[in-house]
Amino acid sequence: MSDLAAASSLVHARDGTRLKGQEGPRADAVQSIGARPIIMTVIAAFLVFVFLAPILLVIAVSFGEKIEGASWVWAFDPSNYARVFVGIGWPDQITLLYAYKLGYTLAYAVLGSLIAIAFAFPFTYFLSQCSRPAQAAWLVFILASLSMSEVFIVMGWDIMLSNRSGLPALFKATGVTAWLKDTGWLAVLKDWGLANPRNVKFKTSQLATVLTMAYLVWPYAVILLYAPLSRIDRSMIEAARTMGAGSFTVMRTVVVPVVRIPVMGTLLLLFVYLLGAYVTVTYFAEPAHQTLPVSIYEAIRGATLNAPFGAAQAVVLLSTAGVFILASLWLGRLAENRGR
C-alpha cells in the first residue's frame, strides 16, 4: 500500500466515514491499489500503440507494390528499397538520384545543426553569466521565437534573401555589389553559386538552405544548452584562470569538455529534427539539391502517388537517423573509455 493510500485510509478511519457497501478503511485502500495501475496501463498501451502503429504501417506499406495508373496493393516487394539506393533501372543501370537526396538530407541536417550549435553555444554561455533579469528576458524572447512556425520563418527569410527586396537589393543600393565586382569577389561568389553576373544571389542556394535550417533550430539549441551551461561550477572557470588560462583557453579546455555530453545530445536532437525539414528545402534548395523528405511528400501526395516508394524512403531516412544516433553514442562511449 502506498503511503498516500495508507494515509487516506487512516483519515477515513478517524472520521468514521463509511461508504455504502464497503467495509471501512480497508475497502478504500483496496480501491486505491486497483485504480492506479489500470490507468497507467491504459495510457501506456495507448502511447505504445500510437508510437508503434504508424511506424509498423509505414514499414508494411514500403514493401507494397505500385500499380501503374492506379493505387498500390499489399505485397512483399523489396524493389522500393533498391530504387532508393541504386535507382529503378537496377541491375541494368544504376541511378543514384535518391542516394544523393539522402546525402543532401544528411549534409543539410549536419551542417544546419553544427552552425546552430556554433552560434548557440557561446551565446548561451555568456547568457548564463548575465544577471537573472537579463537571462529571463532573453529566455522569454527565445521561447517566443519558437512560436513562429517553419512556414512563417521561411517566408521571412525568403523575403530577406530575395533578389528584388532582400539583401541582394541592399547590397546593390549600398554599393557593396559594385565593390565586390571591383575586387573580383563577385566572380568568386558566382563560382560558389552565390551570385549571377549582375549581383549576389542567395536564392536558390545551399547556403540559404543551411542557414535557414540553422536559424530554425537555433532557439532549441539555446534552450537545450542553457541548463548544462548555467550549471557549470563557476569556480572551475576561475580555477583555470588562476592557473594562467585566458578566456579562449578556458572555453577550449574546461567549458567545452565539461558540457560535451549535453552538446552532443543537443546536436543529435537538432540533427534528427532537421532531417525532416521540408518547407525550407522546397523554398531555398534547387531541385537538384533537394532532400528525401521532399521526395517522400511528392511520392505520397505529389504527382506520382507511389505510397510504397515514399514509405521506403521514409524507412531509409528513419534508419539513417537511428544509425547516426547509435554511432554517436558509440563514439561518445569510446571517447569516455579512452579518457578513463
Added chain:
Amino acid sequence: MAGLVLKDVRKTYGEVTALKNIDLVFPSGKLTALLGPSGCGKTTLLRIIAGLETPTRGNLSLNGEDITTLPANRRKFGMVFQSFALFPHLSVGENVAYSLTISGVEKKTRSKRAQELLDLVQMADFQDRRIGQLSGGQRQRVAIARALAQEPQVFLLDEPMSALDAQLRETMQVELRLLQQQLNITTIVVTHDQREAMTMADEIVVMSNGVSEQIGSPTDIYQRPETPFVASFIGKANFLDGTVRGGRVFVGDSAFDLEKPAPFVDGSPVQLVCRPENAELCAADTNASNILTGPVSFVRDVGPTREVFVETDAGRIICEMPSSDATPVTQGEVTGIRLKSHTLFCFPRPDPGNLEKTVEEAGRRENVAA
C-alpha cells in the same frame, strides 16, 4: 620581506559595501588566515588578491610591483577553492599538470612535475584516477597539488576544509601547515573556523562587516582581543555590563580591578570580558573585589575540562577548569567566582552614544572647549 601589500582596498557592489578601506601586509613565507563570520568580506578580499575581482578603490602590490589591474591569468597565484573546482573530464595527473599543459610545457616534464607534486601530497599512486573516484580528502590534496604546480608566489585557499568531515579536517590542517612550512610560500587561508585559523596561521586577520578588526598572532588575538567582537569570535568569553569609577569597573555593587586602570572617564558604560578558563571558583564573599557570587545552575564535564555555570546578579558566568583539579560543586550550591584582574579586558559598551567616551577623546573635547 615586502610580500603582498594591500593599501586602502575598498569594494562595493552597488549600494552594498563589502570591504572598507583594508590595509594589510602579508609577509613573505608566512601563513595568514582571514578569519570572520559569513558575509564579513573575507572571500571577497581573497578574490581581489587572486585577481578574480577588481577593487573599487585602493591598490595591491607584490614585492613592490603594482598588481592591482593584473588579470588573474597573468597573476598566477595558486588557489584552492572551497569546492576544490577539479576538472571532472581530466585525470588526477592531468588536473595537476593543467597549468603546465596550457603553458606549453612538454609532456615528459609536466608528467614528472605532476608526479612530484602528487608525491608531496601523498597521492603518488593516484595519477591515472578520475576525479569522481576520489574521496573529499583526496580531492583536496589534488587541488593543493594542482595549485602548486605553477610554483605560485602566493598560495590562496578559500575555506579549504569546509567540505571535509571533522576528523579529516583536523588532520588536513596539520598537513597543510607542514606543507606550507616545507615550501615556505606566502599563503593566505580564508576560514570561519577559529580553531582552524589558530592551528595553521602565523598571523590572523579577524574581519567583521568588511573591516579588519584585529591583526596579530593567534596568541595575541586570543589573549589580547582589541574589540568585543574579537573577544567573542575567538574562543569563549563571559561579558559583563559595568560602569567605570576611578579606574575600576563596577558590575552592580561588585568592584573589579584591572591590570591597569580602565582608560575611561567616570560613568562610562563598559563591557568587562573574561575568558571562562580565567574565572575560578572561590568562597562566596560579596565584599571582596573581583568576585561575583551566585548559585551553580549547571555543571558539565567536557572531556579534559569541566564547565560550571553560575547565575550571578550580573548574568551567567561560565567557569572552565581542568577536570583533574576541579573543585567539587553541586547544582544549586552558592559559590563565588573570582575573575583574575590581569586577564580582564574592558571595552566601551557597544552603544553608539557611548563609544567615544574614552579618556583620550574626553581630554581632546576638553581642550577644544578650552
